[in-house]
Amino acid sequence: MAPNDSAGTNGTAAPGTKGAEAGRRKAVRYIVPVAVAGVAAATIGLVPALASSGDPDLPKITAQELIEKIAASDTQQLSGTVKISTDLGIPSMGGLAGSFLPDGAGDKGSASADPQTKLTELASGTHTLRVAADGPDKQRVSILDNASEYSLIHDGDQVWAYDSESNAVYHAQDRAGGSTGKGEHRAAPDGVPTTPKALAEQALKAADGTTSVTVDGTAQVAGRDAYRLVLKPEQSGSTIGSITVAVDAENGVPLKFTLQPSSGGKAAIDAGFTSVDFEKPDASSFSFTPPKGAEVTEADEAEDHGKAAGKAAEEAKGDLSAFEGMNVIGEGWNSIAEIRTPGGAALPSKASGDVPAEAQQFLDALGDKVTGKFGSGTVFKTRLVNALMTDDGRVYVGAVTKDALVNAANDAG
Template identity: 90%
Template sequence: MAPNDSAGTNGTAAPGTKGAVAGRRKAVRYIVPVAVAGVAAATIGLVPALASSGDPDLPKITAQELIEKIAASDTQQLSGTVKISTDLGIPSMGGLAGSFVPDGAGDKGSASADPQTKLTELASGTHTLRVAADGPDKQRVSILDRASEYSLIHNGDQVWAYDSKSNTVYHAEGRAEDRAEAGEHRAAPDGVPTTPKALAEQALKAADGTTSVRVEGTAQVAGRDAYRLVIKPEQSGSTIGSITVAVDAENGVPLKFTLQPSSGGKAAIDAGFTSVDFDRPDASSFSFTPPKGAEVTEADEAEGHGKAEAEKAKGDLSAFEGMNVIGKGWNTIAEFKTPGGAALPSEGSGEVPAEAQQFLDSLGDKVTGKFGSGTVFKTRLVNALMTDDGRVYVGAVTKDALVKAADNAG
């Protein structure tokens, strides 16, 4: 078993991870239309789920060496099964989805196979994914359900998404760089945080002077020997307790990613391989032909609706006053003001559907301080304080930390 070796985080870790992060294409964007839920969903890159079996006896390695091993990993071919479990402590949305669906989102411009809507399912519950990759231009991610499957396939300049349940297809064509220059939406598996490697890269970017990074023993994941890299905030007040990454001892590929909240209990996010193979996947894994009778929506057709919604959202957001960043590291808090200092709609105001109001009330705690009064909306990772005079404070910090930030900002 490897001893507990630590690595300083006063800027030495970031350069080691830069190479692994650079060039990653941000291919898919999605929004969960509730402020706190949306921020929490963005942290899906942080989760725990797979049991390890046995502690292999591996050569000694320092945390810095292990971080460099991850960054230097050039493995581009793999296939396997990933299990992702997410428990952010958000009450069930139930029948709320319809309350937050933008006008027109149910028309043909928003196909059910569109990744922007389907991938939000990973924000809660447990899911089994089948993944495959063969270099930067060929990836496939399939979300498996009991009686259906959703697949997202990227092959060169072609992107296909297929939902077998609704027999609908989404198709995008053109190189990612060309579409990005044109300002068009581009959906592809690369960049989607569906593997431990993508999640680990996000976590390692946060390894600065406020973080402890140590090698704490070994594990075996999906039949592979691995080192356990443990990342912990050194500041008090963070909702993140620790992040554990199981790193393949042979090739440096992260095999499992676990985020434990500071409040304890079940892990908030858990993602790891249950099986993995580093041989080149069969070429057929990246080929797709729409099934007979399937409804096919072209990206340009869907983007017409998407751009209209994006412009509307951009206009809505422009009404918010400039964001101010409070604190640093894991205790960073974003502060901004709502349009006109508007407070949260009160019960019986009729400004939001009854179901939505019930959902918001179930999340909120009334708080008071030097700043006045307000409501803290909670998840297990991301919390938000909305004051009665229209100020909002959001961060992966505790309720007390938000109240303190509001008091000091007043």
């Protein structure tokens, strides 16, 4: 087992390391507290069902070297199975989703296989994914349920999505050419990570002097030897306890990603391969022909159909430009976004008739009434991201505790 090795991000260089300091900072910029809002909206996790045969005995590696190994990984071909679940501590939405949608926004006319909406299902529950990739222009992600399968296939400039349950097909042309030009591929819509690597890339971006980074031994994931890279906040008050990335010892590919909340309990975000193969996938993995009788919706048709619903949605949410610009309070893991409504207008509520009763009931299940120098308001809670909405029209949100939000609102005056 590789011994623990630390690479703190407080900016203090050891004697004799000035020559490596620039490289350390360049690589360590990939380490960040998870982009809180984005991860909360699209974070996913894994039910641990990974093959394990003890901790492998691997050569010693420093945290800095392991970070550089991840950044330098250029693996283009792989296939395997990923198991995903989420435990954010959010009450079940049940049939409440329709309460938040304007009339016509969710009718049958929209494409049921549209990946932009289908893949957001990964934000809750437990799912098994089959994935494959062969360079920047060929990827496939399939969500396997008990009796159905949803597949998203990217082959050159063609993108197909198929929902076997509804026998619906969605087709689009990838005008971006598959790659974003930043080493990222459009195998799924933006903000929907489907592999441990995609999750790790969201977390490993930039250090700001608030993160402890260590190598905490080794592990075996999906039959592969791996190092365990652990990130922890050096600040108190964060809802994030630690992030662990199991990194393939041979090629630097993240095999497992785990986010542990500071409140304890099981992981809130945890994604990992149960099986993985780095050989070239069969070409048939990326070919698709619509099944007989399937209803095919072209992307342009779906876009035209959604215009009326989009207009209604704009009217329903009002003129967001009226909100004052976002102010960020604090730094690092304890960053809190402050947003003010114009003129201190009260937020939508059941009493004002702006929020359906069912939706308000859902929100109330999340909320705690609080008071302070700022006045009064409600803190809405999940295991990762909390938000304080004051009665005078201010919003404070971050991956921080309820007390941290109240203190930020008190200090803001």
